[in-house]
Structure formats: C-alpha cells, structure tokens
Amino acid sequence: MGRAAALLFAREGARVVGCDVNEAGCQSTIAAIRNTGGDAAALQPCDPSEQEQAQALIDFAIESHGHIDVLYNNAASVHFAPIEDMTLEMWRGTMKGELDIVFNVCKAAWHHLKKRGGSIINCGSVSGKIAYEVLPALAHSAGKGGVIAMTHQLAMEGGKHGIRVNSISPGLVRTGATSALIDNPEWFEPMKRKLMLNGQVGTPEDIAYCALYLASDESKWVTGADFAIDGGTTAW
Template sequence: MKPVFKHALPVQGGQRLSGKVAMVTGIGSGIGRACALLFSAQGARVIGCDIDADAAAQTVEDARTRGTEVDSLHPCDLTAPADVARLVDLAVARHGGLDVLVNAAAFGAFAWLQEMDYETQWRRTLTGELDIVFLVCKAAWPVLIARGGGSVINFASANAAVALEGSPALAHCAGKGGVLAMTRQLAMEGGPHGIRVNSISPALVETSATRAHMQVDPGFLETALRKLMIRRVGQPEDIAWCALFLASDEAAWITAADFPVDGGATAW
C-alpha cells in the first residue's frame, strides 16, 4: 500500500488556550514547530526556542504570516543551564509567568550497538533526550508553582515500548524510556502544586530528520508502515493536537499518563 504522508488535521484557530502562556522548545522544526503554531493559533502567548536560529526565526515569521505571534529565544542551547534560565526569564519578563511547558526539543543519534560511539552518540543522545527535559523542568518548576500549577508535556516514543526491526535506536530507546519514568515521577512531585505532567509517545513522524532517513533507506519506511494500523506516516500536527488537549483545561484531571499517538503501532 502506498504510504500517505499528508493527512493530518491542519492548524486551526480557536480559543482553547486563551489566556495561557506556553513555552515550547525546539520550535524550529517538527513537533515543536507544529505545537508553537497551533498553540498560538488557539490563543496562547507562546515563548519558543531553538538551537537553530534560522529555523526558529522562520517559525516566528510563519506565525506572523498567519496572524498570530510566537516569541523566541534563539539560538538557545538547552544543555546549557544558563541558556535555559534565560528562556524562563524571558517568559516571566514578557508575560509574567508560565502555564504550559512543552518539552519538544531533542537530539538522538542512531547506530547499532557495536558501531555506537560512547561520547558523541550514546552520551550525547541521553543528554539530548533526558538532560534537556530535566534542565527545563527544573528551571520552569518554581514559575509554575508561583502560577498555581500548570501543564508539562514531555515526549517519549513508541520506541520506549517496542523495538522496530531495522532501526538502530538503542540510545533513543533508552532516552525515551527514561522520559516515561521521569514523567511519572514529575507528576507525583507536581501534584501538590497543581502541576500536571504527561507524555506523548509518537511512532514514526515525518520531520526533516526522519524524511532524510526514509529517503536513504526505503526499507525502513516499509517496515515502519507494516507496524501501523493507520498506514501512513504521522505528521507533526497529529502530535500537536494531542499536546493542545493536554495543555488545555479539558485535561484538568489527567496526569502521569502517556498518550500513544502512533497510528496503532504499539497495539499489536
């Protein structure tokens, strides 16, 4: 069956996040970009960041073209505590606080065990998938508490639950499995403060990074599609709509949960 790539509900305007301040990391591309644009279209005041300054600036411009606004700190290295502090300070200075945190930024290196380098692939992946979540949550936590609570949305992966044949994702699996465990713990710690913490676990989503891999290795795409009940590759907007729900007051009694937005990949 020929894969369909473009079949996600597009960004639409509304007021589901009216009055909320949302910080979204990794707005330059993929899921982070989709969340920033959708949240701003749904009434949120969005503070974003990306290590890629040009990509972040393009998202800011795209929001402006659509009649909304996204503020951004770029370049911003989320592995550097000082940069993370600047990001949170920007949200406080511009909007007086923070209601929603979307930890969309991540980095992952993919290699088979025997070919994986410890420093530049294994450790860098764990830094890019675990440390970033820790550092941003730690910096944003007192601001969320002062606000009376809020919503934190982390991103795990279908790879935290199942192994995909042909995918050299060892470090990525470890990192995203850690995100699941961190989310449960953070939800417990945040509960008394009114902070809800949930995660979303996507399967294969078309981004600039995955698109390049699918072009190089068509066999990988075929294997991934066989795992999907809905036989198309996910789009960033598919994930952003779930994040919108978790950020909104509609999800007021949901915490410590993981949402597998994966076309059915982990159900069989």
C-alpha cells in the same frame, strides 16, 4: 513537530515563547505566527540541554509574560547506532540531548509553575517502549524511556501544586529528518507493517493536537499519562 505545535498553540490564543539552535528556522516560525496575528517570541540560538541556556529560556519567558502556564518539552538531539558502533560519546550525547534537556527546563520552570499550577508536556517516543527492527535506537530508546519515567515521577511531585505532567510518544512521523527514510522502501517496509492504518505515517499536526489537548483545561483530570500517537504501532 515543534513548529506545528507553536503554530497551533498560537492559533488557539497562546502567547508562545520558544527557542531553537537553528536561528533561520526559528525566525521563520516566529514570522509565520506573527503574520497571522499571533503572539510569539523566541530565544535563539538556545540549546536547553545546557543548564544555563535552559535557565535563560525560562527567565526570558517570565520577563516577557510574568508566568508560565504550559511547558512543552519537544526539543531533542540523538545519535543512532547499534551497540557495537555506539561510542560512549554518542551515548552521553544522546542522554544529554534527550534527558538532560527535559530535566533542565523542568527544573528551571518548576518554582514558577508551583505558584499557580500548570501543564508540562514531555515528548517521549514509541522507542521508549518497543524496539524497531530497522532502527538502531539503543541510546534513543534509553533516553525516551527515561523521559516517560521522569514524567510519572514529576506528575507525582507536582500534583499537590496543581502541576499536571504528561508525555506524548509519537510513532513514525514524516518530518525533514525522516522523509528520506520513509521514501526508502527497504527501510520503510518493516516500519509500515507496524502501522495499523494502512501503513499511514503521522504528521507533525497529529502530535500537536494531542499537545493542545494536554495544555487545555479539557485535560484537567489527566496527569502521569503517556499518550501513544503512533497509528497503532504499540498496540500489537
């Protein structure tokens, strides 16, 4: 989903600054953007769940372009397990990979955004609002629910500075991490029943287009909102 957003933003004229812990994947995305005439650079390897690395990412963006207009917090890492099997290390790792990672980057970018306003887009999840029968998402649900709640608070604190803050809560999206599960009928069937559009799963581009809207001036009166891009999953 991060790659899809980077490609779409660049195609619309954004100067993209990204990061990744996967250097090969990051280089591939940068090359894809530059090959079509886009402007992109990245800090790699970079793990924004570490405060120093999040600060380095924002410093890199400021050094490259002088300011930040849009901050898209898409990166995350997570452990899935039911409570009986969820260790404290797994729990804390998920909180670091889903909550700390958003806090660190927002904290590092905040004083830059205060100077001229801007848009922060956080990636929540339907798991922050509902439970799935076949997804042992205890830590993930807590982490993404926290992201949605943080978004509301940041929107309130940022409004007087012209900073808009919204979140996107994707449903089941086909990615490299989910394809094997989606192709497993035993796992997918309960998930499919929650998808209103004939069981159709989402694509990374479906999420990226919502992020593009929230980054644009077309959403200038939108803040503190969570957008469910989930094929109707949370509507019933």
